[in-house]
Amino acid sequence: MSSSVNxxxxxxxxxxxxxxxxxxxxxxxxxxLKLCDREGVDSIGLDNAADQLGVERxxxxxxxxxxxxxxxxxxxxxxxxxWNGFSAIPKAVDLLKKEGLKDxxxxxxxxxxxxxxxxxxxxxxxxxxxxxTSGSHKIDNxxxxxxMILAQNFVKLFHCSDVDLISLDKxxxxxxxxxxDPMAMKTKTRRLYDIANVFVSMNLIEKIxxxxxxxxxxxxxxxxxxxxxxxxxxxxxxxxxxxxxxxxITNTTSKRCRADSSSDLVSNGQVKRLKVAKDDELKDxxxxxxxxxxxxxxTMEFVFGPFGPASLPKAGVSGKENLxxxxxxxxxxxxxxxxxxxxxxxxxxxxxVEAWESWQVEAANELHKQHLN
DNA sequence: ACGTCCCGCCAGGAT
DNA sequence: ATCCTGGCGGGACGT
Numbered sequence: 001m002s003s004s005v006n007x008x009x010x011x012x013x014x015x016x017x018x019x020x021x022x023x024x025x026x027x028x029x030x031x032x033l034k035l036c037d038r039e040g041v042d043s044i045g046l047d048n049a050a051d052q053l054g055v056e057r058x059x060x061x062x063x064x065x066x067x068x069x070x071x072x073x074x075x076x077x078x079x080x081x082x083w084n085g086f087s088a089i090p091k092a093v094d095l096l097k098k099e100g101l102k103d104x105x106x107x108x109x110x111x112x113x114x115x116x117x118x119x120x121x122x123x124x125x126x127x128x129x130x131x132x133t134s135g136s137h138k139i140d141n142x143x144x145x146x147x148m149i150l151a152q153n154f155v156k157l158f159h160c161s162d163v164d165l166i167s168l169d170k171x172x173x174x175x176x177x178x179x180x181d182p183m184a185m186k187t188k189t190r191r192l193y194d195i196a197n198v199f200v201s202m203n204l205i206e207k208i209x210x211x212x213x214x215x216x217x218x219x220x221x222x223x224x225x226x227x228x229x230x231x232x233x234x235x236x237x238x239x240x241x242x243x244x245x246x247x248x249i250t251n252t253t254s255k256r257c258r259a260d261s262s263s264d265l266v267s268n269g270q271v272k273r274l275k276v277a278k279d280d281e282l283k284d285x286x287x288x289x290x291x292x293x294x295x296x297x298x299t300m301e302f303v304f305g306p307f308g309p310a311s312l313p314k315a316g317v318s319g320k321e322n323l324x325x326x327x328x329x330x331x332x333x334x335x336x337x338x339x340x341x342x343x344x345x346x347x348x349x350x351x352x353v354e355a356w357e358s359w360q361v362e363a364a365n366e367l368h369k370q371h372l373n
Numbered sequence: 374a375c376g377t378c379c380c381g382c383c384a385g386g387a388t
Numbered sequence: 389a390t391c392c393t394g395g396c397g398g399g400a401c402g403t
Contacts, residue, residue: 023379024378024379025378189377193376216376
């Protein structure tokens, strides 16, 4: 039962292990941002984004709602978001700050405590829904609980209170006001984890241990004092600060507890980063995502996954040489069967494998014949 | 044991 | 009627 197996190493040895780290919302957010933050991208289609990132659409909703809360995206239409870019963050945050402070003074609070900021937001939301028919009340209630509002309130906490470090349970209990139902607390905290992870991946906040109690808490790290309007998000490309998770890889589609999932290609203990190689593989999707393709101009290294078609052996190319390594390739193929995020790519891979196998049989027969002659 | 948070169900809104 | 959106909480993973 000795346990000192490094998870990364374990995954190398047994690539079928499910790793939740590969699927975190933060990582997904990073990849989503990389997908969007490219020249020519103006409009984001959720379906397309989900396809390209290999995740359920549901997860995209989480991301866009949180991103919308800080102005990076704005909803254009059903299934369509406008990319405003990182430069929109300072303005949005400033607005939230003003809003928060205004509400605060309206409630005549003298102390800028976390609870006060939240209390103000509650009253704010209630004011906005003047008409109290049961229907609109329900909608307000739903809106009030939305990830976007929650994320905005979370941002306000940092900017409108004099508290520097905010733990999630503190934020959750403040958000809930008087109500301290344990179940509600748990739910709220779960949502805050989601939001915090996205903000961390954008380097808006940072997770640190509170010096007081050693418990994790969050600190705002982007333009707290000195908003520089128009500058990109502090951090946008500062990958070194992001959670590393051992390696940077995308969210794969493997389900929890599924042993049939395949492996990652690992090289020297690191998961290989691959750009998407073939435009055509995904091209039949709607085009609104971008005018340029993923392997186009190399500003963004979109991490598509542990595997890309580029790494595949090209069936039928320089057969003799390949033949020598047939066994190696076979081993490799069976060990490192890639796990594509979308159906098209997955099918393409299956096709490659099939072609490879039939070619290999053919080549072996040929070789055998030559031997006999 | 407990903190973290992925996952997908399903209600409700939009088209 | 169908599709889109997203709140919600169970329960698995990580430490």
